[in-house]
Each structure stands twice: as structure tokens, then as C-alpha cells.
Amino acid sequence: MVDFSFIRKDIAKRTVYIDGEVIAMSPLRIGVGRANLDPTSTARDTLLKDPQGRPVIPGSSWKGIFRSTGERILRDKGLEVCSGIGGDNCLEKRDLSDEFQKLIKNNVNGALDMFWKKTCLNCKTFGAMSVIGAVKLADSVASHYTLGVRTIIAISRTEGAVAEGALASVEFVEPGSKFSFRLIGNNLPNYVIGYLVRIMEQIHLGLSQVGGQKSRGFGFVQFGKMKFTSVGSEKVGDEDKEIKVTVAEGEGSKFFEQMKPFKEAFDSVKTSYPEK
Numbered sequence: 001m002v003d004f005s006f007i008r009k010d011i012a013k014r015t016v017y018i019d020g021e022v023i024a025m026s027p028l029r030i031g032v033g034r035a036n037l038d039p040t041s042t043a044r045d046t047l048l049k050d051p052q053g054r055p056v057i058p059g060s061s062w063k064g065i066f067r068s069t070g071e072r073i074l075r076d077k078g079l080e081v082c083s084g085i086g087g088d089n090c091l092e093k094r095d096l097s098d099e100f101q102k103l104i105k106n107n108v109n110g111a112l113d114m115f116w117k118k119t120c121l122n123c124k125t126f127g128a129m130s131v132i133g134a135v136k137l138a139d140s141v142a143s144h145y146t147l148g149v150r151t152i153i154a155i156s157r158t159e160g161a162v163a164e165g166a167l168a169s170v171e172f173v174e175p176g177s178k179f180s181f182r183l184i185g186n187n188l189p190n191y192v193i194g195y196l197v198r199i200m201e202q203i204h205l206g207l208s209q210v211g212g213q214k215s216r217g218f219g220f221v222q223f224g225k226m227k228f229t230s231v232g233s234e235k236v237g238d239e240d241k242e243i244k245v246t247v248a249e250g251e252g253s254k255f256f257e258q259m260k261p262f263k264e265a266f267d268s269v270k271t272s273y274p275e276k
């Protein structure tokens with residue numbers, strides 16, 4: 001009998017928190033809705049802010065960045081992974097979505113068994129279809145920040161030419177600005193904690209960017225003072241290795257050193273999923 005704790009939402013074997021701060025190393029821009037996709041329609045007032053006017057990196061943006069950065073890591077490790085975008089998720093691409101929906105209604109253990117065997121680590125960690133992920137990323141709110149405005153030349157996406165009315169002003173968060181960061185994980189095995197830390201490390205090293213205007217060099221961030229806390233079991237599931245670290249603290253690269261046992265658990269794990 002496989003231990004499904006990692007994908008179960010009805011038990012609390014373990015809760016982990018990664019709290020800290022994110023520092024903008026370059027201009028950073030999280031726009032509102034469509035404006036984020038179309039540089040010709042950006043305007044001063046489209047930077048995403050909370051009701052107090054503080055710039056925000058929404059949890060949904062973090063989730064997208066974590067998922068796509070993780071995708072690269074898992075492929076490098078030779079593991080099968082889906083993008084989670086549109087129909088490209090593990091259940092839909094195997095034509096199992098209808099069967100899965102039926103199982104959820106009549107046979108929860110059967111549904112868990114299918115979800116365990118047929119989905120990749122990203123689906124289990126960040127969610128797929130009607131199954132919520134094991135990780136929640138909170139909205140990051142700026143605590144210390146300055147705003148700037150830059151005039152950019154808008155290039156038409158389709159023509160590759162300078163668009164008409166080509167100058168647009170783009171509001172952004174200046175380098176050095178600081179945001180809060182919080183990740184909460186439910187029933188995460190140690191190797192999954194290691195996986196998330198590897199993702200954060202890639203962001204910290206500038207291998208993934210946050211927000212819009214990436215090609216203009218926006219969106220580089222680093223992690224500042226960080227703290228890891230774990231409450232509950234020291235091991236989750238059959239494939240996991242026990243690690244007796246319940247608290248780890250450090251700033252930037254020091255934090256990533258502190259989390260080494262978890263990263264090693266991820267590097268050496270042999271997962272049985274997804275089945276071919």
C-alpha cells in the first residue's frame with residue numbers, strides 16, 4: 001500500500017513554512033492583467049498594487065515562476081513533467097480526466113491512486129485540474145520600495161517593427177526594493193522541500209525572472225533573510241529520507257547552504273511516478 005500523504009488534503013502530517021524577504025536586483029514590473037502582456041498599452045497606473053498602494057507580486061505569479069523553473073530542473077534530471085498550461089497536464093494528456101472526475105465522486109482511494117501514479121512532481125506540488133497543490137505561495141507585498149517610470153519604445157509583436165505611437169511609459173519598482181515572501185507546504189516530503197529550494201536558488205542566481213519586460217532586463221530578484229520551519233513528521237511517504245532539521249535560518253546563499261540536506265534528498269530521490 002503506497003503512502004499517499006503527500007497528495008492528501010484530509011490529513012496534516014507536516015506543515016512547512018519558508019518565510020523571508022525578496023530583494024529586487026533590477027527594475028521589477030508586475031502589471032495588471034492584459035497590460036502586462038502588451039507593452040503598447042502599458043500606462044503609469046497599471047503596476048499591480050494592494051489597497052494601500054504598495055506594489056505586489058501575487059502568489060499566482062510566484063506559482064507560475066516556480067512551476068516553469070521547476071519544469072526545467074525536472075527535465076534536466078530526466079523526469080517526465082507537464083507544463084500545466086492549457087490541456088498540457090498529466091491527466092488530460094493521458095485522456096484520464098473524465099475517469100478521474102468519476103473516481104473523485106465514487107472512489108476517493110482510486111482517485112488518489114490514479115493521481116499518484118499518473119501525474120508528475122509539478123502536478124502533485126502545484127496542483128492539476130480539480131486537485132489543489134501541496135504548496136501555497138502568498139502574495140508578496142513591498143515593504144521598502146521606490147517607484148520609477150521609464151519611457152520605452154514599443155515594438156509590435158507581430159511585425160517586429162516599431163509600433164505607431166511607439167513611446168509608452170512604464171512604471172516599475174526600483175532595484176533595492178524589498179518584498180515579503182511566504183511559502184506554506186502541506187505534507188511535503190523532504191525531497192520536495194529540496195526541490196522547492198532548488199527552484200528558489202535558480203531564481204536567486206538570476207536564472208529565472210519575475211514579472212514583465214524580461215527582455216529589457218527587468219525581473220531579477222534575490223532572497224534576503226530567510227527562515228525555514230517544519231512542524232510534524234520528519235519524513236513523508238515511502239520514497240522519502242528522514243531529515244531531522246526543523247528550523248534553518250540564513251541570508252541569501254547562506255540559507256541555501258543551510259538547506260543542503262533537503263537539496264541532496266531531492267538530487268538522490270528515485271520517484272516511481274509518473275508511470276509510463
Ligand SMILES: [Zn+2]
Nearest residue numbers: 082090120123
Ligand atoms: Zn504533470
